Amino acid sequence: MSSRASARPKCCVIDAPLITTPRLALRPHRMDDMEAFWAFYQTPCAEFVGAPKTRTQMFFGLSSEIVSWGWMGHGAWAIDTAEGDFIGQIAITQPPHFPEREIGWTLFAPAQGKGYATEAALVALDWAWEQGIDTLVSYIDPDNVRSIALAKRLGATHDPDAALPDGETLRETLVFRHRPDSDGNPEAYA
Template sequence: MPAPVLHTPRLTLRPHVLSDMAPFWEFFRSDRAEYVDAPQNESHFWYGFASEVGSWDLMGHGGWAVDTKGGDFVGQVAITRPPHFPETEIGWLFFESAEGKGYASEAATAALHWAWAQGFETLVSYIHPKNARSIALAERLGAVMDSAAALPNGETSKETVVYRHAPDTDGAPEAYA
């Protein structure tokens, strides 16, 4: 099953295509990747990218490429659970050209609404404690820090904090009942 296409007023979340790889590789080689688990080489990058795509067939969720309505590829939002994650995560990665435009919030909100419609009861975001922008986004989305949540295998609280998303805090209809 490929990723479903989701639309927001300014964005389209779509399945990844091979041409998405080059901008991702540039991102991972830049300072913007300081707080993410960047691949060590192009082989590891290929495996990670392919897992974002293949997770849709294996697990029913995975990564979406995010395009503006004008067709510019600006980043990714993903709902994933690789083997070393104790819970399913929503994560995001946006390119410098998308900074400060609200695209990450808009795309993540669309992905969260999709997740709640699919029956997910909670999602987490694993974030480096120094990644202030990602923490701010998680909080804007209504997530709260969950210091009791399990961390990904091999990670410590110096490397990762957990923010918990739930339908009633992320703008799902229950929030307005």
Template sequence: MPAPTLHSPRLTLRPHVMEDLEQLCDLFETDRARHMGGPIPRKAAWRWIASEVGMWDLMGHGAWGIETKDGTFLGQIGIFQPPHFPEREIGWTLLDHAEGKGYATEAATLALHWAWDQGFETLVSYIAPDNDRSIALATRLGAARDDAAPLPAGETTADTVVYRHAPDTDGAPEAYA
């Protein structure tokens, strides 16, 4: 199953293209990837991102590229569950030039609506405790901290906090009826 293309007033979520992976690998090699275990060497980052793209065929969900209506690539959002994740996660990363403009909220809202339409009952976001921007986004989306949620294999509460998203708090279509 290829990634579906989703639209909002300013953004398109679409299947990744090779140029996206190159830009994301550039990002992962920097300190901006510190909340994801980085900086991450290019070879490892490429494999990681490619696996998130491949999840669409294997699992029916995965990574989308985020771009503006004029085609400017902004970053990635996706629904992931690699083998070491106990639950499906919605996660995001933006390139430096895209931060602070509301793009992450808009892209996450699109992805969450898609998930709820697919019948997902819950998603989590695994976030580094010092990643204030991602915690703020999860909270803005309606997610609540869930200290009882299982953590990814090998991680502790010093590494990861869990925020839980649910259709009734994250803007399910019924909320707008």
């Protein structure tokens, strides 16, 4: 075997950093997360998240959020409870059709209404501000009252002048803007 054939390029893959709270762990995704996501996408809870039509589409979508860590320095975290139950995802992403970095969340039905999404989003926002990110947006369907309420709880404000993702209209998408010290971080109350 030639040395050329055996040489391997250095990999640039970077996993999501592990972030914990007393109730949650934000961790890198694992392959076994795929089945829980597929089950979620088959429920009415997925109506606002652009559910993939096939497992292959889901694989490519989730893979892009994972590889974003190495390419862009941000991406998706899986959310586990302290007991180890996988309950959803929090992500800071900017796919090519997004004009800005977005923080988005997906929580599976059994975990909704327990404050987990707020808790996960707050620590993800803290991480973003520590990285020097000065603003994030959340692109939300106007009928998604739960996500709008969460964005407001996080201190985000509606930004009607913000650019929309390619191909989307104001009838389909509201933009909520997150900024440091306006997102519910403790520093906002100091």
